Amino acid sequence: METVPQIGFVGFGEAAFHIAKGLREAGVDAIAAFDINMETPTLGPKIRERAREAEVRLVRSNAELAEGASIVVSAVTCDQAMRAAEQTQPHLTPRHFYADINSVSPATKQSIGRVIDQTLARFVEIAVMAPVPPYGHRVPILAGGVAASDLAAILTPFGMRIEIVSQEIGLAAATKMFRSVVVKGLEALLTECVLAADRYGAVDSVLRSLKESYPGINWAELTDYAIGRVVVHGERRAREMDEVAETIRSLDIEPIMAEAAARRMDWSAKLDLKRRFGGEAPAGYRDLTRVISEDVRD
Amino acid sequence: METVPQIGFVGFGEAAFHIAKGLREAGVDAIAAFDINMETPTLGPKIRERAREAEVRLVRSNAELAEGASIVVSAVTCDQAMRAAEQTQPHLTPRHFYADINSVSPATKQSIGRVIDQTLARFVEIAVMAPVPPYGHRVPILAGGVAASDLAAILTPFGMRIEIVSQEIGLAAATKMFRSVVVKGLEALLTECVLAADRYGAVDSVLRSLKESYPGINWAELTDYAIGRVVVHGERRAREMDEVAETIRSLDIEPIMAEAAARRMDWSAKLDLKRRFGGEAPAGYRDLTRVISEDVRD
Numbered sequence: 274m275e276t277v278p279q280i281g282f283v284g285f286g287e288a289a290f291h292i293a294k295g296l297r298e299a300g301v302d303a304i305a306a307f308d309i310n311m312e313t314p315t316l317g318p319k320i321r322e323r324a325r326e327a328e329v330r331l332v333r334s335n336a337e338l339a340e341g342a343s344i345v346v347s348a349v350t351c352d353q354a355m356r357a358a359e360q361t362q363p364h365l366t367p368r369h370f371y372a373d374i375n376s377v378s379p380a381t382k383q384s385i386g387r388v389i390d391q392t393l394a395r396f397v398e399i400a401v402m403a404p405v406p407p408y409g410h411r412v413p414i415l416a417g418g419v420a421a422s423d424l425a426a427i428l429t430p431f432g433m434r435i436e437i438v439s440q441e442i443g444l445a446a447a448t449k450m451f452r453s454v455v456v457k458g459l460e461a462l463l464t465e466c467v468l469a470a471d472r473y474g475a476v477d478s479v480l481r482s483l484k485e486s487y488p489g490i491n492w493a494e495l496t497d498y499a500i501g502r503v504v505v506h507g508e509r510r511a512r513e514m515d516e517v518a519e520t521i522r523s524l525d526i527e528p529i530m531a532e533a534a535a536r537r538m539d540w541s542a543k544l545d546l547k548r549r550f551g552g553e554a555p556a557g558y559r560d561l562t563r564v565i566s567e568d569v570r571d
Numbered sequence: 572m573e574t575v576p577q578i579g580f581v582g583f584g585e586a587a588f589h590i591a592k593g594l595r596e597a598g599v600d601a602i603a604a605f606d607i608n609m610e611t612p613t614l615g616p617k618i619r620e621r622a623r624e625a626e627v628r629l630v631r632s633n634a635e636l637a638e639g640a641s642i643v644v645s646a647v648t649c650d651q652a653m654r655a656a657e658q659t660q661p662h663l664t665p666r667h668f669y670a671d672i673n674s675v676s677p678a679t680k681q682s683i684g685r686v687i688d689q690t691l692a693r694f695v696e697i698a699v700m701a702p703v704p705p706y707g708h709r710v711p712i713l714a715g716g717v718a719a720s721d722l723a724a725i726l727t728p729f730g731m732r733i734e735i736v737s738q739e740i741g742l743a744a745a746t747k748m749f750r751s752v753v754v755k756g757l758e759a760l761l762t763e764c765v766l767a768a769d770r771y772g773a774v775d776s777v778l779r780s781l782k783e784s785y786p787g788i789n790w791a792e793l794t795d796y797a798i799g800r801v802v803v804h805g806e807r808r809a810r811e812m813d814e815v816a817e818t819i820r821s822l823d824i825e826p827i828m829a830e831a832a833a834r835r836m837d838w839s840a841k842l843d844l845k846r847r848f849g850g851e852a853p854a855g856y857r858d859l860t861r862v863i864s865e866d867v868r869d
Contacts, residue, residue, distance in 0.1 A: 379771050379773075415776070438773075439772075439776075443771050444776060445776075447776075447777075448773045448777050448780055451767050451768035451771075451773060451777050452780050452781060454763055455757075455761060455764050455777075455781060456784065459753075459756075459757060459760065461827070461828050462752055462753050462756040462828050463753060465819070465824070465826070466749045468824050469749050469752070469818070469822055470745055470746070472745075472822050473677050473742055473749075474737075474739075474742060475742050475745035478736045478743075478745075478746040479745075479749050479753075482746055483750060483754070489785075489786070489787020489788050490788060521763070521766075521767045524767055524770050526763070526766050526767055526770075527838070529831050529834045529835045529838070530756075530759050530760050530763045530831050530832070530835055531763065532831070533827050533828050533830070533831030
């Protein structure tokens, strides 16, 4: 059993950088990365700067990455997840784990799993359950696949927080995606509720009433938080919910609520609320309703 | 200060019947009702039977009702709330309370308030916050208007549960309506989430994940409950959410989430889920997803 893993990132964007940095600090010496954009004028400088900061060795190909790594982590943009797997696959051997941490649909995770299964490398599906930056490598993770517990046994000693959900591929991604229906949907509901209720000065009495029905939630706090997320992350959340809606539609279920949540998030993006609040969450719901009322009056 | 009120119901449907019955049992002797349908062959027999059961005196006109009552309660169908006020108004005097308990929009409550204010009767806006039948006259109620606390002082001793939200008219109705966005929206979210997640066997892991994020809610229990509501009350909830959506639209806010919730409820009504489950809530979410899967296979 190896104790200090050699880790290779395919793709070295924000998520990979923060995870790599945390792992380096936790004592993982051998970390490399290969990023197809590392020589481009637009992204190259940022990638090289981050590699220096995290003390990550940049390599020039998937082959070189696989050669120096026992754990290959795919952390590319979502639409490149399959391609990254296909390009890395020829270089994988039975000594490799291939962990896909991209936010893709359960069906895509399963397809990627089939590509990797053509080698004898061990495929692990990873769903990252929170934004990486505040947590680094300690971000809560769900993992699935027959090799998931072996991978967790290697990485947990370095502080990674990996919960195994299933031996089957797809369940971790499904958990993340369909959980979003509720979490982001609730943010959208609270935002719409407050926009309307505030016109009658009824926000506080609505929140009081919700508190009576669901005393386990601090509704006032949750509402301000939800509105902050919709304002600051509207654009990104809209695209996430588009993906979720598409996945639901592929199951022959009409994504009524998921699509609506995407549209409520898009509303925030279209009103450019993030910029108008200086990139910060409003201090409270009243800041949002004031801005919206001003729009109506203009 | 009067201690035993004389109560007159305009409209004697299910809500009025259950409230009247409870008040009679609690010691209110003088209860009358006027219902424009009491002589019709379709509704008349039911109305008379209920009046007998609740020991409520049926009268033949708004005038007769007002004459024998100090508190006039409007409990008609929602689209008749304004008409009931207009027809009763000429018979009201300063000794009357006029309490509108119909589920109408805040704007309609305000319009009704203006009609009643042309008399010197005291208008009280009432929002009934739960289904009446299980509670009877003890159903949780929000009340608004300058006379709300006087009315509450008369009725509370008989067991009614009246919370005053404002001296202004509209806030109680707004609280009820916009609270629905969250409560019924959440039911719709959970239903859609489960339909999708179940295809990957991911419902339990989604609920576990939600429980980690919001430990104050029993998500498994709430989900089964929500699905039960969508199955049994889909049709009624769809119409309620249509009303809420219309009210939000009248405020120049696009009712994205409210409309989506209405459509998710309508989905249940169109699939005739209530009848297919024998009018009962499914025992658990798996009963619903099994039925839906059978539809897809058929």
